[in-house]
Amino acid sequence: MRLKGFIFDLDGTIVETDYDWSRIKNEIGTGGQPILNYINQLSPVERQQKYQLLEQYEKKATDQARLKKGIKSFLEFLRQKKVKIALVTNNSWANTEIILRKFNLSFDRVLTRESGLWKPSGLPIKSIIDYFQLKSQECAVVGDSLFDVQAAREAGVNHIFILTEEAGRFSGYPVKVFPSIPALQDFVRREYFQPS
Ligand SMILES: [Mg+2]
Known part of the structure; x- marks a missing residue:
């Protein structure tokens, strides 16, 4: 086939x-939930803060991507x-x-x-x-x-x-x-x- x-x-x-996902999850405080699921159920203000944190890590990893x-x-x-x-x-x-x-x-x-x-x-x-x-x-x-x-x-x-x-x-x-x-x-x- x-x-x-x-x-x-x-x-x-x-x-x-290079993502250290356990560190990122810890810092965001996901309590074991998938990160995006966790962030998206927060209040708008909190959501924005947590997204900013995630985006800092993502930007760094993206710049170093091979x-x-x-x-x-x-x-x-x-x-x-x-x-x-x-x-x-x-x-x-x-x-x-x-x-x-x-x-x-x-x-x-x-x-x-x-x-x-x-x-x-x-x-x-x-x-x-x-x-x-x-x-x-x-x-x-x-x-x-x-x-x-x-x-x-x-x-x-x-x-x-x-x-x-x-x-x-x-x-x-x-x-x-x-x-x-x-x-x-x-x-x-x-x-x-x-x-x-
Ligand atoms: Mg992957």
Whole structure:
């Protein structure tokens, strides 16, 4: 079966970024909730304060972001195969745009948190699949975190590819784990795009 859509996460997937999420969550005081869920249920004044704090960390990480090895060639490969490619990130549009411009990347569709849809909900993934007029089974999600896994599953996506050097973190989840983008590309080519 050929895959027709690939939905990528940004941070840790397209680019390497340095986020100390436990420190950030601690400082914001999320009490174990996903950050965006927590912030968005606060009063307007508090919400603005917490967003400012989050944005300081995000800006710093964005400025230091490095393109992941092999990602350009993988995106080019998918384009050649006429696969739709999308980016879904919980990051802001401002930071996403900086990264897209800096590394000269383009996607058929980009969703940031300003859409009001964010992971771990499956809604942003589902929104992309509907936009492309594809079925969940025809799409793959590529990410690096449990949020990506939860969002993909909630959207009915079974092809979940995780980039990580800590495969153990994902044992027990219905995902395929890869140490690098070239390794993922080899697998995708072999498994889904063999000449018939
Ligand atoms: Mg990520």
